[in-house]
Every structure is written in structure tokens, then in C-alpha cells.
Amino acid sequence: MQVTRSSPASRAAAVIGLLIVIGLVAAPWWAGRADLRLMGEIFLYVSLATLWNLLAGYAGLVSVGQQAYVGFGGYAFFALTMLAGIPILLALPLAAVAGALVAIPVATLIFRLRGAYFAIGTWVVAEVFRLIAAQTPALGGGSGASLSADIVKTLADSRDLREAIAFWLALGVMILTVGAAFLILRSRRGLALTAIRDNELAARSLGIDIWRTKFFVYVVTAGMTSLVGGLIFLQKLRISPDAAFSANDWTAFVIFIVVIGGIGTLEGPILGTLIFFALRETMAELGTIYLIALGVVAIAVMLKAPTGLWGLIRARTGAELFPLSRRVTGLAPMSRK
Amino acid sequence: MAEVLRLEGVSKSYGAVIVADAQSWSLEAGEALGVIGPNGAGKTSMFNLVTGTVVPNAGRIWFDGQDVTGWPAARRCRAGIARSFQVPQPFGGMTVFENALVAATQGAGENGAQAEATCLDVLERTGLLPKANVLAKGLTLLERKRLELARALCARPKVLLLDEIAGGLTEAECHALVASIQDVRKTGVSIVWIEHVVHALLAVVDRLIVIDFGRKIAEGEPHAIMESREVKEIYLGIEADA
Ligand SMILES: Nc1ncnc2c1ncn2[C@@H]1O[C@H](COP(=O)(O)OP(=O)(O)O)[C@@H](O)[C@H]1O
Ligand SMILES: [Mg+2]
Numbered sequence: 283m284q285v286t287r288s289s290p291a292s293r294a295a296a297v298i299g300l301l302i303v304i305g306l307v308a309a310p311w312w313a314g315r316a317d318l319r320l321m322g323e324i325f326l327y328v329s330l331a332t333l334w335n336l337l338a339g340y341a342g343l344v345s346v347g348q349q350a351y352v353g354f355g356g357y358a359f360f361a362l363t364m365l366a367g368i369p370i371l372l373a374l375p376l377a378a379v380a381g382a383l384v385a386i387p388v389a390t391l392i393f394r395l396r397g398a399y400f401a402i403g404t405w406v407v408a409e410v411f412r413l414i415a416a417q418t419p420a421l422g423g424g425s426g427a428s429l430s431a432d433i434v435k436t437l438a439d440s441r442d443l444r445e446a447i448a449f450w451l452a453l454g455v456m457i458l459t460v461g462a463a464f465l466i467l468r469s470r471r472g473l474a475l476t477a478i479r480d481n482e483l484a485a486r487s488l489g490i491d492i493w494r495t496k497f498f499v500y501v502v503t504a505g506m507t508s509l510v511g512g513l514i515f516l517q518k519l520r521i522s523p524d525a526a527f528s529a530n531d532w533t534a535f536v537i538f539i540v541v542i543g544g545i546g547t548l549e550g551p552i553l554g555t556l557i558f559f560a561l562r563e564t565m566a567e568l569g570t571i572y573l574i575a576l577g578v579v580a581i582a583v584m585l586k587a588p589t590g591l592w593g594l595i596r597a598r599t600g601a602e603l604f605p606l607s608r609r610v611t612g613l614a615p616m617s618r619k
Numbered sequence: 620m621a622e623v624l625r626l627e628g629v630s631k632s633y634g635a636v637i638v639a640d641a642q643s644w645s646l647e648a649g650e651a652l653g654v655i656g657p658n659g660a661g662k663t664s665m666f667n668l669v670t671g672t673v674v675p676n677a678g679r680i681w682f683d684g685q686d687v688t689g690w691p692a693a694r695r696c697r698a699g700i701a702r703s704f705q706v707p708q709p710f711g712g713m714t715v716f717e718n719a720l721v722a723a724t725q726g727a728g729e730n731g732a733q734a735e736a737t738c739l740d741v742l743e744r745t746g747l748l749p750k751a752n753v754l755a756k757g758l759t760l761l762e763r764k765r766l767e768l769a770r771a772l773c774a775r776p777k778v779l780l781l782d783e784i785a786g787g788l789t790e791a792e793c794h795a796l797v798a799s800i801q802d803v804r805k806t807g808v809s810i811v812w813i814e815h816v817v818h819a820l821l822a823v824v825d826r827l828i829v830i831d832f833g834r835k836i837a838e839g840e841p842h843a844i845m846e847s848r849e850v851k852e853i854y855l856g857i858e859a860d861a
Contacts (some may be wrong), residue, residue, distance in 0.1 A: 285716070285735045476770035477721045480710035487670055487708075488774055489696040504690050546712065610716050610739065610751040 283612040290499075295603035306453055310446035318449045322517060325456035329510045330532065331436030332463050333503040333540040336371030337535075339546035340467070340475045341499040342482065350388075350411045350534050351381050351504045351524030355511025356378025357415050360521050363433050365420060370437055374451070374512045385501045392494065393500075405529070412527035426522025434519060448517050455513055457522045459506055464604050466502070471495065472606075478564060479546055519589025538576055541556050542583045548604040551594050621648045623680075623809050624700075624778050629668055629678030631833075638664035639675065640833040647780065648854050651800075653824035653841060655817070657853055661833035662813045663705050668736045669811075670702050683777065697727045699777035703767035705786055705813075713754030715747055718766055719773045720764040726766055726774030738773055745769040754859045761787055778809045779826050783818040818846065829853065 309318060330348070336345045351384050358380045360375035392403040416424040438444045466472050477485040486492050511532075515521045525531075535558065543554020561579065566571040587594045595601060625645040631638050638661040646652050656662050664728075667673035669680060671692035679688045687695055701722070710718050720736035723729045729737055745765050750758065764784050771779055781800070785793055797819050800845045802805060804810060804823070814820040820827075827844040829837040836850045844850055 283739055285739075297756070403832060427760060472732065473717070473721055474725055476713060476717075477725070479712050480712050481708050483672065484704070484708035484710060484770075485721070485725075486692040487702060487704075488722045488770065489691045489693050489728075491691070608717055608720070609714075609715060610748075613749060613751060 283610055285418055285608050286611055287608050288546070289602065289609070291601045292410050292603060292605035293393070294424050299603075303453075303457065307450070310442075310449060313393075314534050315442075318445055319517070320559070322452035322553060322561075324451045325452040326514055327558070328552055328555045329456050329459040329508065330536045331543070331555055332457070332459050332548070333507050333544060333572075334533075334536045335540045335548075335551045336463050336466070336475075336499055339502050339540065339550075340479045342478060343496055343500060346401050346402050346403040346529070346533055346537070347406070347408035348507055348536065348548055349529050349531070350408035350505035351529045352511035352514065352532040353523070354384060354411055355381050355508030355601050356515035356521050356537065357418075357421060357514060358508065359512030360421060360427055360429065360482045361483045363429065364427065364502070370433070370516065377512040378505045378509035380506030381511075385504030388504075389497050389500045393497065408527055408529065412523045415526060416523040417422065422522070424523060426520060426525070432501065448513075448536060451513055452515070455470065455510060459510070460548070460552070463504070466499075466607075467548065467604075471498065471519070474486070475499065476606075480533070528560075540590075541580055542590055544592030544594075544596075547590070548606065549593050549594065550592040556564045557591070621850055622646070622778075623648045623683055624669070625681040626665075626669070627679045627681070628810060629665075629675045629680060631664060631668055631675045631830045635643040637661075637833045638676075641678070642671045642830075642833070642835050644828055644838065648809055648811050649778075649807055650826065651804055651812065651824045652676070653820045653827040654811060654825065654830060655814040655815070655820070655850070655853075656830035663782055664833070666702055666782055666811075666813070668758060669695075669780060674687065679684045679724055692736055693725075696774055696776075697728065699773040699775075700780070701726060701776035701778075702780035703764070703771045703782055705782040707760070707763035707767050709755035709758065709763055709766055712754060714752050714754055715758070715766060715769075716742065716751040720732060722770040722773035723775075726776075729775075741769050744802070746773070746795070753782070754825075772803065776808060778811065779803065779811065781812040781814070783813055783815060785814055787817075793819050797816060821845070 309321060313321070323437070355377045356379040359373050362368045362376055365371055368376065388407055391399060392407065395403045415421065421427050432442065437447055445506055452595055467475065474485065474490045478492055478495060479492060482492060516528065539554035539558045540551050542557055543552065544550025561576060562572070565575055583590060626642050629639050629642045642665065645757060654662050668675050669702055671690055675688065678687055681687065682695065682698060682700060702708070710721065711861050716738055716757065720734060723734040723737045729739065739748070743753055745768055747762065747769055747859055749767055750762060755763070758766060768781070768784055785796055793816065800810065800823050812820060812824060826839055827836050827839065827841040829844060837844055837847055845849055
């Protein structure tokens, strides 16, 4: 008997995934500026959705306030580059570290809250962050700030190269985020996290320190969400409290993505992001009807497929693109189910 | 023999419902203790108090010479207290093997190949090996109960708490269960077993305590206890609602 984790499907997915990544790295040579921007945005949403899924789908931390860290990351990035003169490529990881550090006291505070009160607590934290940003004159207060041309040009002189670098950064952050989530879930801590996802009572009775595990996930996702936030506002070149701490853009859409894609799976947020952008690109001209359509899709999926589209696919085919589950091979043929 | 577990005046109530009433008893190393009492007497609640998922209103709990009253459940498990739940609590989205692996890696602190070997061995002994790759939410009730036992064993406990695991088994399955619990005892594990299937219980335990309304009302040699007046009175009740 042996325990294995990869399957033909996951090996095929690894090869195809690698080919797609190679194709994407070369995108600046084959895609136009608008397409690069769209793809960059998709990558950042895959990252946000993966991180929210880790929080809500695994650690059971249903945050409706992750815009706190998107906004914090954006503002930290602007402060580091504009006020402290730190180079862009160094400011991004520093914004991530700052986000993780800020998350430590925040977690100690809001982890005292349970269920719906926890969710409300995360939203209150985001509002507090937004008010602080609006009260900071050095970063433009309520009207926000723009990244000066001098700073932007340190990235590259030509606009095309800058666009390409922003695209590569987004691609890199997506690979980093999905890769980190994968490695965390594959580790011993990931096993604990998956157990917590399924049954907290059994998890703590079997030796899992739930508070510590959740704290770890909260702090790591906060740091990485801040990194994504920094990158989002590097692409936008302008930041304001309302854009940075938008509950709609950085939490509501992200929750939609994870719910329709499949919560509690790594594949779900990726699939969900693709569906979300397909809907947005085909229906955005319709204005409010588009938002109503998103709501209808979300409700339909929740009713018909509570485990999301990936959950449906997985139940039908048993497919798993990221090899997380362990299979015991070499069981006696008679006893195999 | 050394004492591994001791309760001193442990009390717990939910409003007017008293589930533990100044309970005191102890368990020797290597001993098997049986617990009987009518439904709703507070037997499962007593396990909740010992494992730390419920905090007592009064009293102290000692494990392995240490006062663990203030310890969280996870720490008690890592120290060597593992239980099976009367109402199974599987990790539904994980396979049977992974359920066991959680206990081996988190509860027993084993890693890699050692943890995997422990799990395969325990699954074999509990007859769950053929189901190793099945998601736990797809198991029948009896299989879920067996998974409770398997998981608790994978945590490599010093004290194993079993909560009504023999109900619903056929005669042959019950025999096999008794044999496997006796095997566990031989490895030096101390056992507390709550069970309504009295003949299975008496085949294993050295001593019996009787709980009613959260109070320990009798304690002693199993057959003597079963013949006692208190138990006969209660058992009329159990047979009536069993
Ligand atoms: N969390 C709780 N809140 C309120 N009452 C509870 C709780 N847990 C158990 N009880 C009550 O405590 C009593 C004892 O339950 P339990 O310990 O499960 O009994 P037993 O295992 O002996 O059948 C029951 O009346 C039950 O309804
Ligand atoms: Mg009970």
C-alpha cells in the first residue's frame, strides 16, 4: 500500500498550466494594451478570490472587509514610493509586510467576535481604515493622490514596457498567491485548515489549535491582499479612499466569484473569476441590469449548486487539478469500492 | 498503579439542567472503566468536560499528574486524551484516510511516513481500509462510528474515551469490536467506555460507574454493580426507552 497525491488529471493540469503560464509571460508580444490590462485585472481578481477563499472557505473567517487590506496596501504603496522615496519594486513587498503587521492587532481584536459579529467587525475595520486614509493630508485626504510621473517612469521609460511590467507583476502575484495557497493547503497546517473547514468541534478535539491556525491564515492573507492592493493602485496610478476601500469592488465581487466558482476548493476561485469576467465583458454596457444579472446568477448557483460550479464538476468527474487529496493505492482489488 | 485521570467535584449546569453534579472519580493507568446511566444522565457531557470542549462551573480535572482544568481541548488531545463522539463528527469533505491523518499528525504529532503508517494500520484494524479513499460524508452511520474509533486511535491517546460505539452492531461485529478494544488495552491505553450494550461493556471493563442526573450514584466491580438495586431501578428505565 502506498499513499499518493497526484493523479493523471493533476499531472495533465500541471503540464497545461505550465504551457498557459509560458504563453501568458509572452503576452506583451502578442496581445494589445487593452487586452493586457484586462488580463492583469483578471490575475489580480484570481488572487483576491483565492485569498478570500482561504479565509472564508477554509478557515471559516467570513470577512466582508477585505477591502481594508486592498486599500491599506494601496495607500502603503503610495506612501512608501511618494513620501519615503522607496523604489516601486521594493515598495510592493514592503506594503505586504506592513499589511501583515497591521493584521496582527486587528486579528487579536476581531477574533473575539463570533459569526455575524465577526463579519460586521471586519467591515467596521475597513471603514475605520477608510476614515483614517481620508484624514491623512499627506496622501491627499478625502480626494486622494496620484502617483507622480517621475515615480512611474522609474519603472521603465517607455509606456509599452511599463504596461508589460505591470502585466508581469500581476501574473507573478497571481502565481505567488495561488502557489502559496496550494503549498499551505498541502502542508500539515493545510490538513488542519481543511479539517477546520469541515468540522471545528472534531478539529479541536483532535489536537488542532483553531485560534492559532485561523490567526496564521488571517495574517498571511492580509499581507498578500495588501500586496495585491499595492499592485492594483500601481496600475490605476491614482488612489482615493472611496476607490481603495470599495466594499463592492474588493469584497462583493470577490465573494460572488468564490461562491459561483466553488468555495473551499482551489479551482473554484479561478473558474469563478473567468465566469465573472465573461459576464462583465459581455454585459457591462447594460449598466444596472448587469449587476442584477450577477445577483441572479449567484442566487441560481447557490440554490442549484451550493458547492459552486467546480463542486458540481468535481462531484461528477472526481477531477482535481491541484493535487491536494491523498489516495491510498494498492488496496486489495476485492475491497476496492 | 498510577492514576492517569481524576475528576474532583466537577460540576456543570445549563440553566436549570444539571449535567454534572460534583462528580469525582479516577482512572488508573491501563484500567478500563465502564460508564452506564439512562439517556440524558450526563454521560456525554462528562466526556465533554474531560476533553475540554465544555468548561466546568466548579471542580478540577487532573490528567497525568497535571491540573488540566484550564487547558483547551486541542492541548488535552495532544497531551493524550482522545474521544469518539456519540454523534459522529466526521470531516465530511475529506477521505477516511485523511480523517485519520488529521488525528495522527495533529493529535499524535507524527509526520510523513510514520503518520501514514499509523493510519493504514489503524484503518486495517478497524476494518475501514477498504473505504480509505471514500469521502467521509459518504459513509453509513455504522461506518462513521467506526471512523470515530479509528480517528481517536490515530491520535495515540493515553486515555481513550469511547461514547456508545457498540449500538447497532450485529453479534459478530460486536465480538470483533470487543476484541479490538481488548487489543488496544494491551498496548497500555486506559479506557473509559460509555455503553448501553452491557454484555460488550462487561467483557472489557474492570470497574463500572453509574451516572444519573449528573451524579455518580454507584461505583465498583461490574457484576456487583449490575446486580445492585440502584442500577436495577435505572435499567428498567433504559430498557423502557431503548
Ligand atoms: N449544550 C447544551 N445546552 C443545554 N443542554 C444540554 C447541552 N448539552 C447537553 N444538554 C442536556 O444535558 C443533559 C445530558 O446530556 P448528555 O450528556 O448528552 O446525556 P447522556 O450522554 O447521558 O445521554 C440532557 O438533558 C441534554 O439535553
Ligand atoms: Mg450520550
